Amino acid sequence: MLEQLSWKVGGQQGEGVESTGETFAVALNRQGYYVYSFRHFSSRIKGGHSNDKVRVSLKQFRASADYTDVLLAFDQESIDLNAAEVREGGIVIADEKFKPKAPDHVRLFAVPLTKIAEECGSAIMKNMVSLGASACALGLPVEIFAEVIEERFRRKGQKVVDQNMQAVQRGFDHMKELGGADPEFALKPADGTRRLFMMGNDALGLGALAAGARVMPAYPITPASDVMEYLIKKFPKVGGVVVQTEDEIAAINMAIGAAYGGARAFTCTSGPGLSLMMEAIGLAGMTETPVVIIDTQRGGPSTGLPTKQEQSDMLAALFGTHGEIPKIVLNPATTEECFEVMGKAFNLAEHYQCPVIVMTDLQLSLSKQTTEPLRLDAIEIDRGLIASEEDLPQVAGGEQFNRYQFTESGISARVFPGTKGGIHKVTGVEHSTNGRPNESATNRRKMVEKRARKLAGVEIPDSVVRTGDADADLVVVGIGSNIGSIEEACDRLRADGHKVAHAHIHAILPFPVTQLQQALQGAKTVVVVENNGTGQLRNLMNFFGVHHPNLSSYLRYDGMPILPVEIYDHIKGLL
Amino acid sequence: MSTMKDFKAEKPTWCPGCGDFGVLNAMQRAAVALGLEPEDVVVVSGIGCSGKMSQHFGGYGLHSLHGRSLPTAQAVKLANRNLTVFAAGGDGDGYGIGMGHFIHAIRRNIDITYIVMDNHIYGLTTGQASPTSDVGSQTKTSPRGTVERPIEPLQLALSERCGFVAQAFSGDTKHMAQVIERAVRHRGFSLVNVFSPCVTFNKVNSYEFYKEKLVNLDADPAYDCHDRLAAMRRVAEADNLVVGVVYEDTEQPAYDDAVYGYPEEPLAHLEPRLSDAMYEEILATFR
Numbered sequence: 001m002l003e004q005l006s007w008k009v010g011g012q013q014g015e016g017v018e019s020t021g022e023t024f025a026v027a028l029n030r031q032g033y034y035v036y037s038f039r040h041f042s043s044r045i046k047g048g049h050s051n052d053k054v055r056v057s058l059k060q061f062r063a064s065a066d067y068t069d070v071l072l073a074f075d076q077e078s079i080d081l082n083a084a085e086v087r088e089g090g091i092v093i094a095d096e097k098f099k100p101k102a103p104d105h106v107r108l109f110a111v112p113l114t115k116i117a118e119e120c121g122s123a124i125m126k127n128m129v130s131l132g133a134s135a136c137a138l139g140l141p142v143e144i145f146a147e148v149i150e151e152r153f154r155r156k157g158q159k160v161v162d163q164n165m166q167a168v169q170r171g172f173d174h175m176k177e178l179g180g181a182d183p184e185f186a187l188k189p190a191d192g193t194r195r196l197f198m199m200g201n202d203a204l205g206l207g208a209l210a211a212g213a214r215v216m217p218a219y220p221i222t223p224a225s226d227v228m229e230y231l232i233k234k235f236p237k238v239g240g241v242v243v244q245t246e247d248e249i250a251a252i253n254m255a256i257g258a259a260y261g262g263a264r265a266f267t268c269t270s271g272p273g274l275s276l277m278m279e280a281i282g283l284a285g286m287t288e289t290p291v292v293i294i295d296t297q298r299g300g301p302s303t304g305l306p307t308k309q310e311q312s313d314m315l316a317a318l319f320g321t322h323g324e325i326p327k328i329v330l331n332p333a334t335t336e337e338c339f340e341v342m343g344k345a346f347n348l349a350e351h352y353q354c355p356v357i358v359m360t361d362l363q364l365s366l367s368k369q370t371t372e373p374l375r376l377d378a379i380e381i382d383r384g385l386i387a388s389e390e391d392l393p394q395v396a397g398g399e400q401f402n403r404y405q406f407t408e409s410g411i412s413a414r415v416f417p418g419t420k421g422g423i424h425k426v427t428g429v430e431h432s433t434n435g436r437p438n439e440s441a442t443n444r445r446k447m448v449e450k451r452a453r454k455l456a457g458v459e460i461p462d463s464v465v466r467t468g469d470a471d472a473d474l475v476v477v478g479i480g481s482n483i484g485s486i487e488e489a490c491d492r493l494r495a496d497g498h499k500v501a502h503a504h505i506h507a508i509l510p511f512p513v514t515q516l517q518q519a520l521q522g523a524k525t526v527v528v529v530e531n532n533g534t535g536q537l538r539n540l541m542n543f544f545g546v547h548h549p550n551l552s553s554y555l556r557y558d559g560m561p562i563l564p565v566e567i568y569d570h571i572k573g574l575l
Numbered sequence: 576m577s578t579m580k581d582f583k584a585e586k587p588t589w590c591p592g593c594g595d596f597g598v599l600n601a602m603q604r605a606a607v608a609l610g611l612e613p614e615d616v617v618v619v620s621g622i623g624c625s626g627k628m629s630q631h632f633g634g635y636g637l638h639s640l641h642g643r644s645l646p647t648a649q650a651v652k653l654a655n656r657n658l659t660v661f662a663a664g665g666d667g668d669g670y671g672i673g674m675g676h677f678i679h680a681i682r683r684n685i686d687i688t689y690i691v692m693d694n695h696i697y698g699l700t701t702g703q704a705s706p707t708s709d710v711g712s713q714t715k716t717s718p719r720g721t722v723e724r725p726i727e728p729l730q731l732a733l734s735e736r737c738g739f740v741a742q743a744f745s746g747d748t749k750h751m752a753q754v755i756e757r758a759v760r761h762r763g764f765s766l767v768n769v770f771s772p773c774v775t776f777n778k779v780n781s782y783e784f785y786k787e788k789l790v791n792l793d794a795d796p797a798y799d800c801h802d803r804l805a806a807m808r809r810v811a812e813a814d815n816l817v818v819g820v821v822y823e824d825t826e827q828p829a830y831d832d833a834v835y836g837y838p839e840e841p842l843a844h845l846e847p848r849l850s851d852a853m854y855e856e857i858l859a860t861f862r
Contacts, residue, residue, distance in 0.1 A: 030862075194862050196858070196861045197861060197862070202861065206857065206858070206861075209857065210849055210854065212848060214842040214845060214847070215650060215842060234857060235836060236837075238849060238853060239836070239838040239840070239842060239845045241836075241837050243649075243650075243653070246675050246676060246678075247675060249643065249646070250643075250645075250675075250676055251646075253639065253640065253650070254646045255650065257619065257646065257649065257650030257651045257654070258651070258842075259654075260654075261617075261650065261654025261655045261658070261843055262655055262841075262843030263654035263655075263843045264847060265650070265654070280640060283640050371861070374858065376851060376854040383847075416655070417614070417617045417635035418615055418635075418657060418658055418841075418843075419614060421614070425584075425636045426638065427636075428639065429638060436585065
């Protein structure tokens with residue numbers, strides 16, 4: 001019996017690949033398995049190969065498996081493109097309709113998916129038939145799909161629910177007749193715990209709600225749009241508004257306006273949008289307005305690879321804005337962290353009164369996965385230094401409030417419009433303490449220093465988390481969603497007797513120089529793993545002065561996530 | 576009750592005779608007439624001579640980016656619907672770099688008042704052609720005369736069914752104040768395009784030019800400002816040289832009245848923490 005298993009469904013985009021994968025994943029998650037899914041899709045709605053790879057296991061993995069045990073193919077192309085990664089003796093379930101052919105190393109089961117579906121009521125239910133066949137192969141009862149099917153089709157009536165369940169049963173029965181119930185592929189039973197199942201984007205949206213966000217202006221873009229779509233559904237419950245803006249420039253300027261107005265505000269975009277937001281991020285820095293920007297990285301530059309994995313916006317996030325402003329860049333790595341990072345991002349933005357960029361990548365944003373409990377009390381709300389009406393001298397009219405008072409920390413109290421006695425000016429022009437334009441050299445120097453002081457010497461706690469052997473010879477440095485693949489590769493290397501550790505970076509601005517230096521201490525070899533072509537993270541280490549005599553990169557920049565085996569093989573070659 | 580003095584700030588830095596003085600004066604008069612308190616008024620401006628409005632008007636002021644006064648101002652209002660929010664800018668700011676936001680602010684219909692100081696020239700950058708420069712205007716960037724046709728802000732707004740479209744002239748601040756007062760009272764997005772002469776770089780579109788040509792629609796008892804098509808015709812016939820309330824539609828709901836779930840209480844005043852019960856309800860969808 002298996003403790004973990006890799007299942008994949010492939011077909012033409014728009015023919016139910018995603019819903020098949022989702023139904024499978026949700027059903028198994030509810031049995032208590034840890035599930036990690038990754039969608040391969042294209043920037044089109046209908047047609048083109050797409051697949052959904054789902055890893056099911058008794059313990060948590062945060063990466064796709066290196067191989068596939070069971071491949072479900074809706075067309076020949078899905079076999080042609082994916083059979084190579086099906087392991088020796090693995091199972092391919094395909095629709096008999098297209099007379100499937102498969103390479104010799106796999107066992108092909110041609111099931112009349114479409115025909116059975118038609119007999120059950122409609123060809124569209126072929127995905128249900130295929131789920132039944134999958135269940136048979138994995139030794140799972142069809143009942144595990146009942147609840148999900150009931151939820152999905154309830155609105156269409158009991159008859160539709162029954163037909164779909166019948167389709168699942170018929171697929172199961174047919175597979176059994178073909179001898180497809182192989183105990184070798186049976187999954188060990190799970191503990192039945194009903195854990196959360198979500199993608200990074202869900203967790204970001206949920207985290208924003210828990211952190212008290214009230215305004216989210218955004219422009220649709222892959223892979224970011226889920227966050228706005230989620231909040232459009234949830235904001236009416238708690239009081240808040242999503243504005244679908246005309247472009248990303250409007251989105252960031254609106255976020256700034258709403259934050260100035262007193263609400264917690266954020267926007268969410270991907271690389272192209274981040275590029276458009278740069279001038280306004282400078283405005284937020286200059287006016288000391290707290291604003292949070294999520295950048296769900298995808299393949300760049302330009303339109304690049306809109307539906308593919310990449311981590312190539314790091315330099316843009318750090319250096320994209322003209323002029324010099326204090327800024328914070330956070331890099332969550334897991335769904336749990338996506339949730340918590342939103343609380344952290346708003347608190348940091350409001351404490352330091354500066355823009356905070358939260359960077360995910362496509363794999364983290366879109367991979368639906370089993371998620372450990374997300375507790376509301378894990379998110380604290382600290383709105384920073386705000387002057388209330390009681391703090392202010394009550395003089396009618398006039399303008400006394402020094403919004404940009406020079407302080408030791410560089411942080412000065414905010415006051416929201418509508419507050420009596422707090423009238424002041426805010427401008428992106430260099431200004432005096434009261435927000436009036438001021439171009440004098442003395443003032444300029446003092447203001448530059450005031451803003452810089454806010455983050456001088458600051459390192460965000462836990463910017464680097466090191467796991468593994470304390471006396472490791474080799475340390476793997478990673479960022480974002482690669483956490484799972486690196487962790488797994490390190491486990492296998494340790495099993496081979498190597499001493500390895502993993503230093504994962506969770507914030508790149510302020511760059512965690514001391515934390516990273518500490519994490520690399522004693523290592524003979526350092527490998528920086530990232531999804532881009534130039535080694536941005538490695539270059540940042542050099543830029544900020546984190547040097548190591550034996551430091552190299554493992555890069556992947558073909559749009560695909562890095563699998564555990566790649567890192568393992570690469571490091572084996574170094575040792 | 577506030578007085579003119581409450582809405583005064585530092586001494587403006589505009590050139591003597593600049594039309595923007597008249598706009599500032601009219602905004603102040605309107606604020607007094609509306610009984611507003613200075614702390615409840617926010618002026619969000621773009622960049623250019625007109626952008627200084629947020630500095631010179633005595634209330635909260637946010638001087639944003641070039642062309643971006645509208646998105647910023649709309650969001651200030653969304654965050655706190657109790658505020659009276661003005662967006663202010665010029666023809667370059669609003670109809671050039673910021674044009675995209677203009678049309679979308681109209682469709683979105685958030686309850687703010689947009690005042691455009693339209694002088695047909697880029698003043699602060701010392702005299703380049705603007706999107707509203709007349710064909711043939713000789714400027715630093717069009718020494719042989721502009722060949723591009725000017726934007727027609729009123730027609731654009733009318734064609735997009737803007738709920739309140741008005742025009743005013745800096746040479747008549749009393750009338751402009753009345754127009755602005757009506758614009759603020761209008762529930763939804765209001766446009767007040769103001770002929771605000773640049774006395775330094777535009778010698779053609781001067782006070783005298785406008786005094787001679789402008790027709791006041793507010794003074795025409797036969798004019799019906801609720802008939803959009805008639806308004807478009809009238810503006811076209813007058814070659815845009817009208818002042819007064821050109822069009823008002825009191826039927827269309829403002830964004831904050833129309834958008835589902837937007838609360839009565841200003842968003843900025845809501846308790847940011849979710850209740851445990853609410854959180855559990857939201858979380859349940861992920862199980």
